[in-house]
Amino acid sequence: MEASTRRSFGSDNNAPVAPEILQAIVDANEGDAVGYGDDPWTARAVARFKEHFGNSTGVYLTFNGTGANVAALSSLLRPWEAVLAPASAHLQTDECGALERFAGSKVIPIATSDGKLRPSDIEPYLLAGHGVHFPQPRAISISQAPEFGGVYELDEVRTLCTFAHAENLIVHMDGARLSNAAVALGATLCEASADLGVDILSFGGTKNGLMLGEAVCFFKPELSGDSAPYVRKQSMQLASKMRYLAAQFDALLSENRWSRYAAHANAMAQLLYQRVKDIPGVRVTRSVRCNAVFATLDRRAIEAIQREFFFYVFDEALPEVRWMTHWATTEQDVEEFAACIGRAVTEQ
Amino acid sequence: MEASTRRSFGSDNNAPVAPEILQAIVDANEGDAVGYGDDPWTARAVARFKEHFGNSTGVYLTFNGTGANVAALSSLLRPWEAVLAPASAHLQTDECGALERFAGSKVIPIATSDGKLRPSDIEPYLLAGHGVHFPQPRAISISQAPEFGGVYELDEVRTLCTFAHAENLIVHMDGARLSNAAVALGATLCEASADLGVDILSFGGTKNGLMLGEAVCFFKPELSGDSAPYVRKQSMQLASKMRYLAAQFDALLSENRWSRYAAHANAMAQLLYQRVKDIPGVRVTRSVRCNAVFATLDRRAIEAIQREFFFYVFDEALPEVRWMTHWATTEQDVEEFAACIGRAVTEQ
Amino acid sequence: MEASTRRSFGSDNNAPVAPEILQAIVDANEGDAVGYGDDPWTARAVARFKEHFGNSTGVYLTFNGTGANVAALSSLLRPWEAVLAPASAHLQTDECGALERFAGSKVIPIATSDGKLRPSDIEPYLLAGHGVHFPQPRAISISQAPEFGGVYELDEVRTLCTFAHAENLIVHMDGARLSNAAVALGATLCEASADLGVDILSFGGTKNGLMLGEAVCFFKPELSGDSAPYVRKQSMQLASKMRYLAAQFDALLSENRWSRYAAHANAMAQLLYQRVKDIPGVRVTRSVRCNAVFATLDRRAIEAIQREFFFYVFDEALPEVRWMTHWATTEQDVEEFAACIGRAVTEQ
Amino acid sequence: MEASTRRSFGSDNNAPVAPEILQAIVDANEGDAVGYGDDPWTARAVARFKEHFGNSTGVYLTFNGTGANVAALSSLLRPWEAVLAPASAHLQTDECGALERFAGSKVIPIATSDGKLRPSDIEPYLLAGHGVHFPQPRAISISQAPEFGGVYELDEVRTLCTFAHAENLIVHMDGARLSNAAVALGATLCEASADLGVDILSFGGTKNGLMLGEAVCFFKPELSGDSAPYVRKQSMQLASKMRYLAAQFDALLSENRWSRYAAHANAMAQLLYQRVKDIPGVRVTRSVRCNAVFATLDRRAIEAIQREFFFYVFDEALPEVRWMTHWATTEQDVEEFAACIGRAVTEQ
Secondary structure, three states: OOHHHOEEEHHHHHHHHHHHHHHHHHHHHOOOOOOOOHHHHHHHHHHHHHHHHOOOOOOEOOOOOOHHHHHHOOOOOOOOOEEEEOOOOHHOOOOOHHHHHHOOOOOOEEEOOOOOOOOOHHHHOOOOOOOHOOEEEEEEEEOOOOOEEEOOHHHHHHHHHHHHHHOOOOEEEEEHHHHHHHHOOOOOOOOOOOHHHHOEEEEEEEHHHHOOOOOEOOOOOHHHHHHHHHOOOOOOOOOOOOHHHHHHHHHHOOOOOOHHHHHHHHHHHHHHHHHOOOOOOOOEEEOOOOOEEEOOOOOHHHHHHHOOEOOEEOOOOOEEEEOOOOOOEEEEHHHHHHHHHHHHHHHH | OHHHHHHHHHHHHHHHHOOOHHHHHHHHOOOOOOOOOOOOOHHHHHHHHHHHHOOOEEEEEEOOOHHHHHHHHHOOOOOOOOEEEEEEOOHHOOOOHHHHHHHOOOHHHHHHHOOOOHHHHHHHHHHHHHHHHHHHEEEEEEEEEOOOOOOOOOHHHHHHHHHHHHOOOOOEEOOOOHHHHHHOOOOOOOOOOOOHHEOOOOOOOOOHHOOOOEEEOOOOHHOOOOOOHHHHOOOOOOOOOOHHHHHHHHHOOOOOOOHHHHHHHHHHHHHHHHHHHOOOOOOOOOOOHHHEEEEEEHHHHHHHHHEEEEEEEEOOOOOEEEEOOOOOOOHHHHHHHHHHHHHHHOOO | HHHOOOOOOOOOOHHOOOHHHHHHHHOOOOOOOOOOOOOOOHHHHHHHHHHHOOOEEEEEEEOHHHHHHHHHHOOOOOEEEEEEOOOOHHHHOOOOOOHHHHOOOOEEEEEOOOOOOHHHHHHHHHOOOHHHHOEEEEEEEEEEEOOOOOOHHHHHHHHHHEEEEOOOEOOOOOOOOOOHHHHOOOOOOOOOOHHOHHHOOEEEEEHHHOOOOEEEEEEEHHHOOOHHHHHHHOOOOOOOHHHHHHHHHHHHHHHHHHHHHHHHHHHHHHHHHHHOOOOOEEEOOOOOOOEEEEEOHHHHHHHHHOOOOOEEEEEOOOOEEEEEEEOOHHHHHHHHEEEEEHHHHOOO | OOHHEEEEOOOOOOOOOOOHHHHHHHHHOOOOOOOOOHHHHHHHHHHHHHHHHOOOOOOEEEEEEHHHHHHHOOOOOOOEEEOOOOOOHHHHHHHOOHHHHHHOEEEEEEOOOOEEEEOOHHHHHHHOOOHHHEEEEEEEEEEOOOOOOOOOHHHHHHHHHHHHHHHHOOEEOOOOOOOOHHHHHHHOOOOOOOHHOEEEEEEHHHOOOOOOEEEEEEHHHHOOOOHHHHHHHHHOOOOOHHHHHHHHHHHOOOOOOHHHHHHHHHHHHHHHHHHHHOOOOEEEOOOOOOEEEEEEEOOHHHHHHOOOOOOEEEEEOOOOOEEEEEOOHHHHHHHHHHHHHHHHHHOO
C-alpha cells in the first residue's frame, strides 16, 4: 500500500477538507474580488470572529500555523524581548526557528512533564537578573490543546493569565487545536480563550476541517499598535485571493461546525482509547482529553502497525507513539486500527 | 455597486479560480494524505514541473509570490550578499521588506525607464568598490513579465544571464506572470526561462487561474546546497495539506492550461488596447505585450470609471493607470469597460 | 615606503589619537571599575553630553559608527518601517547592510547630486502608496557633514526637520563629522543638531581624535521607549570596560577640544584647497567646507601621487578622488602633498 | 565608599589595563595608519596568533566577547542551523539574544550541573527528528573556562570534538577565559584549543589585561568560506583604527604575558579559596581551577561584604556568589577581602 494513501492516525492535518468547507470555497468562486482582504467574504469572516470572540477582536487570517504564531508574536515583541514556552511547544520544536529568524526574539524553552506551563515554571525566569544582558521575558506562549495530550483546565489558563499580567507578561495561545480543547472543556471558543485573559490567539483551521488557514486574533488590539497589518504582509502571510481563506472560516464558525468537527475527532480518540487501553503490551501514557492518544509499545509492534497505518513515533527513546484522530476518522477506521494494534503486539 | 464585487481590471489576482483548477482541488479531497508534501499529488506536480523544465529541476511549492521570492533568494544569498533589482520590482515595492527582514540581505533598487534591467544598468554596481563595507552583489532579480508592462525579449534575458554568469551573479526570475510572457513570446515555459540561463524561478500560479500557490524552481539545485527545504519551512511557506497546492499545479501544467489561460488574458488586453488607443484623452503609455495596459488620462475621468470598475492608479503624479485582464475577463467585460472609459473622458 | 605608514589623506580615521585624549585614557587606568558603564568616568561623560546637548539627552556610547547608526535607528524603527537616506550615505554604502540584517528595516536610497536630502527628495516616497505592501517610511537619515563634501546649512537642516516632523518622520543625523560641520557653520554642537529639530544623533569621536568610540544621543528619549539599553547590548555595542570609551568623550567635550581638533582639520583642508585649486589638471569638484577636498585629475597622476600618499578614489569612472585632513595633519604635510600633486599632474 | 571605585571581585573585566598593554597602545600612537586592519600592527598581531595557533589560522579582531561569539558563529551557521550550548553559556544568558537577532539561528540551551557539555548531553538533540521542522544542530559552543567555575580537562574537550565531528558538528570554543584555563591545565593556548579539535575560537583579551578586544580564530578557515570578513563588518565589529586593538594583542601574545596575567589571576583565586574554605558559614560550591570562587553564605553576610567590595550574586535563590580575581588583584586585596568575609559571617 502506498505510504501516502494509507489511512492516517498521524495528524489531524492528514485529513481531507470537510465537505461544507469545500462547498464554501466553491461558492466563493464567483466573479472578481478585490485582493488582500478588501472583499465581502473577508468582511463576513471577520464578523463571525467578532460574534465568537467579541466586537473589539482584531482578526488577521494567515496561511499556516507557523505563520500565525510568528505573525502574532512579532506584532507584539521587540527583538530584545523573549517568549517563554514549554520545551514541547510547536513554536519551539516545529517551526524551524522561524520566530528567531523573522522576529529576532529568543524563545526560552521550559522543561515540563506534560507540555503545560504553570506560574512556578515561569517564576525562575523572572528572577534571572542579568539586566540588559538577557532578553526580557515579555510573553508566554501556551498551546491549547497541549502538544503532549491532555488539556489545560479553564482554571489553569485563568491562573496563568492572572499571574502573567501581574508580571507584565502577555499571554499568547497557540490554538491550533483550540476547538478540540473547548469541546473537551464544554466551553465556547471565547470562554476557553479571551474570557480567561488570553491576549492573543492563533486560531487553528487547518487541523479542524479546513484546506488551509489560521487566524491571529488580538483580543486587546492596542497591544500591537499598528503593527499587525504590516507584520502579516512582511511575514509573507497575506493572501492575495483572501476570499478563499475567508470563506472557509466563515463556514467553520457558522452552524457550530467548529464544534461538531472537533467533537467528532475527540470522540474517535476516546473510542480508540477504550479499544487499546486494555491491550496487554500497550500502555497509554497521557490523559486522553482531545484528539490524541499517546502510548508506549514494543518497537517491532510499531513497525508492524505502520505497514498498514501512518503515524509518528513521538519519542524514539521509549518509544512513545502519538495517534491522532480528526473530523473524518470513522468508527470503522478506529476499530480496524485497534484490531491491527492488538494483532501487532500479540505477534511480537 | 459594492466595491468588492465590481468587475475588476485591477489585478489578475482579482480573478476567480479557473473551473478545471477548482475541479482538481475537489478531486484531491479524498481520504487521508501525509502532510508537508509526502503525498502522490505533490509527486505528480513535481513530475509535471520536470516535464516542463527538465529533470534536474528542484521544485518547492509556496503559498504566495512574496513567499516564493523570499524563499528562492534566501536559499542562495548569504545575509551580506545583495540582490540587484529594478526599482519597480515587486521584490522592492510590494513585499514590505520581507527579504531584508527574513534574509538580512539588501535589495539594491536600480532606476529603469521600463522595469527591465540591462547589463549596462548593472555594471556600475560591480565597480562600486567599498570592499567589505558594502554588501556583495550576488544575484539579479528580473520580473518576466515586468511590472511596467512590456516583456523581456528572449535575447534580452539570454544576454543578461550571460553577462551575469560572467560576473559570478545568479539570475532569479520573478515569474509571477511568466506564463503571460511565454505566450507573448511564442515560447514554452522552459524556453522562456531555464533555456536562457535563468538560475532560479518563482513560477506564478495565483495570477493565472489558481486559488493560491507559487513554485520555486531551482534549475541548478547545487546552487542552494541543502538549504531549500529548511528555508521554505523557516519562511513559513510549507503547507501541511500540500496536496491542495500540488493538485492545482498538476492541473495548470497539464493539457496546456497555463498557456490557454495566459493567452486569453493577453488577448483581452490586446482587445482593450485596440478599443482605447484611439480614444482622445487616453494615452497608452507602454507597449502592450502581456495582460496589462498602462495609460494616462484625466484624473476626473479616472474617478468616474472607478465608480463602475476597480483598478489601480499606478503613478499618482501623472496620473497613470494600470488595467489588467485575466483568464476570466470576457470580451463583453472589455467592451463595456472601454465604453465606460470613452464616456468618462468625453464627459470631463 | 610601506603602504600603511605613508602619510595619509585617506580618511580622518587614519589619524592617531590626540595626545590629550590618550592622556585621559592613561589617567583612567587606575584601580577597578564596575563594568558596562556603572562607573564614574561614564557618569562624567554623560554629564558632559548633557552640558552640550541639554539635560534630557539620552546618551549611549558605542564602539564604532556603524554600531552607532544601527543602534540609534534600531531603537526607533520597527522592522516594517523604513529609513530614507541619500544614496551616498554611509548607512547605505559603507555598513555592509548591517541595518537590514540587524533591524530588518529597509534603507531607501535616494539619488542626490551632493549627498544632501531636501524635502522635495522625500515627498515622492510619502506619496508612493502601496499600503501594507511597502515598508512605511519612518525616519530620515542625514549625514552632517555629508559624505560628498560641503555641509548642510543650519537652515537646510531646520527646514528638513520641520518638514519631517509634519510628516511624522523622525530625523536621524549621522554626525560622524558633526564637529567639523559645526565649526564650519560657526555653531555649537547643539545649535547644529538638537536645536534644529534633529531627533537622534550619532556623534562621532573616532574621526575627531579619539582611539575609538561614538555616541548615540536621543534628544527625545521618549521616542525610543525603553529600547535603547537593550538594543545597544543586542547590537554588540556595549563595552565592558566602558571607562575607556567614556574618558575619551569626557576629554573631547571638555576645554573645547572637539572644536579645536575639527577647526584644525578644516583649516588644513582649506589650505590644501588653496594650494591645489589653481593647479592645471586638477579640478576641485565640490565645495570645501569641512575637512575633505574632492577633485578630478588624470588617472596616471593619481597613481603617481598614491605612491607617496595614501588616499581613496571615490568614483572610479571619472576618476574623482577624496582627500581628507584631520586633527594631526600639519601644514608641512599639506605643502608636501600639494607639491606632489603638482609634480604628478605636470609629469603626465 | 563610592560603588564604582570599591575594589572588585565582581569580574575580571573590572580590572584596569595591564601596564605593558597600555604601553603598547601608547607606542602605536605614532603617525597615520590605514584603517580597518591594513596596517603593520595588525599584521604583527596576526603573525603572533599564527605563532601560537598555527600558520593556517584565520584571525579576525573584534570589539567585545558578544561580538566575537556572534561573528564566529554567524560565519559558519546558516539561519536554519542551530547551536547547542549549556544553559549557562554566556552565549545563552548574557548576549541579549544577539545571535538570534543577527544570525537568525536558534541557540538550544542544555541543562548541565557544572556548565560543561558532554556527548551524552548532546545525543538526544541529534535523535530529535522533526525533519525540516526543527533547526538542524550544526555547532556546539563550549566555554573554556566554563561560566560555572572549574575547567574542561583536555581529554574532555578532545572527546567532545571527536564526537562532534563524527556527527558533522562544528565545535566553537568561547575562550573569553581560555588563558586562565590553559594555565590551569598546564597547556599552551594551542594545546588547549586547536590541538584538541576545536574548530573556531573566540579568544578573550578584555578579561586578561586588555582595554578591549577579542579575536575570532578559525582553525579550519575553509569552514567559513569567504564569509568572515563580511560578517565581521556587518556585525558592527570592524574597528577603523584597528592598530589599537592589534597592538594590544601583539603585546599580550608576546613574552608570555597572556600566561603571566592568567597565572596571577588563578593564583589569587587559589589564595582566596585557601583563606575562605575553612570559614564556618562559607561553603565553596565549585572546584576552583581558574580565577573564580563560587560559594554559598548567609544573605546578610553577603550584603555586609558588598558594602566594602563589589561582586555579583550568581544565584539569588541559594544565594550563591561568584568571586573573581584578575591580573591586578593583589595578595593584600585577597587577604583583606577574606578577612572581611570572615567578619561578615561571624557577625550575622
